[in-house]
Amino acid sequence: MIGLEAINVTKVYGAGATAVTAVNDVSLSVRRGEFVALVGPSGSGKTTMLAMLxxxxxxxxxxxxxxxxxxxxMSETQRxxxxxxxxxxxxxxNNLVPYLTALENVELLLRLNGKLDRNGRERARDLLVRLGLGERLHNRPNQLSGGQQQRVAIARALIHEPEVVLADEPTASLDTERAHQVVQTFAELIHEQNRAGIMVTHDLRMCKYVDRVIQMMDGKVSRVITDRREILRLAGAADELDGHPPSVNGKPALAGDPLAILQGV
Amino acid sequence: MAFYLAFKEVWRNKGRFALIAAVVALITVLVLFIAALAEGLASANREYIEKLNGELLVFQANTQLSTAASRIGRSRVAELRRVEGVEAVGQVGFSTAKLVPPGGDEINVAFIGVEPGMPGEPEVFAGQQLERSRGNNVIVDEGVIVRLGVQVGDLIRLKVTRGTREEFYDLTVVGLTDRRQYFFQPAVFAPIVTWDNIRADGGQPGGELVSNIAVVKLRNPDEIERMKRRIEAEVKDVEVADKKTAWEALPGYTAQQSTLSTQQFFTFFIGVLVVGGFFQIQTLQKVAQIGMLKAIGLSNWTVGLTAFAQIIIVNALGVAVGAAGTLALTANFPVTVPIVLTGATALAAVLALLAIGPLGGIVSVVALLRIEPLRALGMAQ
Known part of the structure; x- marks a missing residue:
């Protein structure tokens, strides 16, 4: 089941002689339950692509x-x-609302969708507990570490059972250990809850948790990696191939379905 | 949603919002005080004229409605009484004197001569009206009552300087009236003949009894404009004014009021700028946060309403605290301070002050609406 599909998407900034093509005729799709990394150097168009998605x-x-x-x-309001x-x-x-507690930040999305009932509150609480924030439910963002804040953000991104989950450099302000923790949990939940996940990152090490890596260059998709070995090699975690089974958190890693991945590249 | 966010933000940043509410409260106190002062000074100036039991004041022609310069003699009064539509005419003379309380400091008073039973004489709330045009009986106003603690039947001593000689007159208080200040002075009302004999430059022998103005009571009080023209046409050498025109012509009255209302306006304007500045700075600090909120699905309407609700909450809180404080303060002011907070002026000022927030906040709300959700990705178009 396709969660997200982009067909021949192009983005041009400006007009005439000063026009810049940031994204040039890119097609991609992400199935539900699939976690995809969008990587590439700055200026490759990955953030513009994410903004459009x-x-x-x-x-x-x-x-x-x-x-x-x-x-x-859609109109602005509809979108x-x-x-x-x-x-x-x-x-x-700047993920979280500074004057709301961790729990309230997560509940915000339920409130927005009119789903803040007893059941919703319970799910928000459970999800935060699951993310190891059981003791931090009523703390405000400035009382949380960077890693904890990102985990609250992950909870908020998932609580309203969205079709698609998008992450923009979620590990940029974290140290290595916390970065791995955060993305690993994120991947787990995306697989578990069957969401279509896309993460833009410049940290290739984080690719080891995804099912597919889409590399962009000069506004085009330059390479798509679906092979588990290739992904781990890219993530600089090739050694794990020998020492550990090729899995994401104990579950068999999903190899991307080649047919669903690429169109028009 | 908007009110939830507005309330949470204010509540969790109590200190910051209390600070701006305090500024609004102080501005409220200032605006209300100036309003009360303007009202107090105005009434201290015009009270007697405002409460006159007549509709028109008659001045000598070409005196620019100056009570001090105007002279109206008995014969002129007789002519006024003959004008069709005039019910009654009373001569009124203004002078100043000093009240000498036993063992206390002297008090400057307006010493006003009135014709007993005629327009110009104040109604008493205790004791009696003046009875005869002669006799050493007076009515005193509340300003005198609270300063001296006099009762009906008491003797008061009036000091007048005639030439270089000080003369003292003992007069019996027969009636008490409410506040009738004239020209910032509490008032003592005497029968016109007695007044003429006592006042510093009065009592010229041989001539007719001369007062400063005459107060005209009309048969039909709705015909002020028509009667004004009729009197001016039928009686030579007079100028006629309604009460409002008359008190606005009091020396300094208009200048004073316009100065105070200018001050009031500027204080109000400063309030708008301060509140506007505060919320604008907040908005600038929150650009990233607002971008995020819009990205995750909060509408412009919600974001704008949140900010607007906060502005209203903080503004209303400040005004309420400031107004309550001002009321508590003015209630305990001594009568000698010309501070009068009437319901109408206070209400007008409070309503204007409640507009400070929305006026000042417009800029920041518009700025909030302009923030793009793309900001959440560190992008902007």
């Missing part, structure tokens, strides 16, 4: 379908409502 930026050409709806055709309902977000920084 997130419904934050309108493509100059092409279509983006999430939950069967073309978000490129805002759509994001709140169908997309979960984890950003690099």
């Amino acid at each position: 997130a419904g934050l930026l309108r493509p100059s050409a092409g279509q983006i379908f999430i939950a069967g709806q073309d978000i490129g055709r 805002t409502r759509f994001r709140g309902r169908y997309i979960g977000f984890a950003f690099q920084s």
Whole structure:
């Protein structure tokens, strides 16, 4: 089941002689239960691509379908409502509302969708407990470490059962150990809850938790890696191939379905 | 959603919002005090004229409605009484004197001569009206009552300087009236003949009884404009004014009021800028956070309403505290301080002050609406 599908998407900034093509005719799709990394050097167009997939930026050409709806055709207001309902977000920084507690930050998305009932509150609490924040439910972001804040953000990105979960450099402000923890948990939950997950990262080590790596260069997809060995090699974790089974947290890693991955590259 | 966020943010940042509410409260106190002072000074100036039991004041022509310069003689009064539509005319003379309380400090008073039973004489709330045009009986106003503690039947001593000689007159208080200050002074009302004999430059022998103005009571109080023209046409050498025109012509009255209302406006304006500045700085600090909120699905409407609700909460809180404080303060002010907080002025000022927040906040709310959700990804269009 396809969670997200981008078809021949292009983004051009400016016009005429000063026009810059940030994303050039890119197609990709992510199934539910699949976690994909979008990597590439700065200027490769990966953040612009993410912004379009997130419904934050309108493509100059092409279509983006999430939950069967073309978000490129929606009005600003419709897209805002759509994001709140169908997309979960984890950003690099400024993820959380500073004056709300960890629990309230997670509940915010339920409140937004009118689902803040007893059951919703319970799920929010359970998810935070699951993420190791059981003791921190009523702390505000400034009382949490960077890793804890990112875990709250992950909970918030998932709590409203979105179709698609998007993460923009979620580990940028974390040390190595916490970065691994955060992305590992993220991957676990995406697989478990059957969401379509996309993570933009410049930290290739984080790729070891994903099912597929899409590399971008100059606005185009330059390479798609689906082979588990290749991914681990890219992540600099090739040694784990021998010492550990090729799995993500005890479950067999999903190798991307080659047919579902690539279109038009 | 908006109110939830607005309330949480204010509650979890109590210190910061209390600070701006305190600023609003102080501005409220200042604006209300200036309003009360303006009202107090105005009434201290005009009280007697405002409460006159007549509609029109008659001045000598070409005196620019100056009570001090104007002279109206008995014969002129007789002519006024003959004008069709005039019910009654009373001569009123203004002078100053000093009240000499036993063992206390002297008090400057407005010493006003009135015709017993005629317009110009104040109504008493205790004791009696003046009875005869002669006799050493007076009515005193509340300003005198609270300063001296006099009762009906008491003797008061008036000091007048005639030439270089000080003369003292003992007068019996026969009636008490409410506040009738004239020209910032508490008032003593005497029968016009007695007044003429006592006042510093009065009592010229042989001439007719001359007062400063005449107060006209009309048969039909709705015909002020028409009667004003009729009197000016039928009686030679007079200028006629309604009460408002008359008190606005009091020396310094208009200048004073416009100075105070300018101050009031500027204080109000400063309030708008301070509140506006505060919320604008907050907005600038919150750009990333607002971008994130919009990205995860909060509408512009929600974000704007949140900010607006906060502005209203903080503004209303400040005004409430400030107004309560001002009321508590002014209630305990001595009568000698010209501070009068009437319901109408206070209400007008409070309503204006409640607009400080929304006016000041417009800029920051508009700025909030302009923040793009793309900011959440560190991008901007």
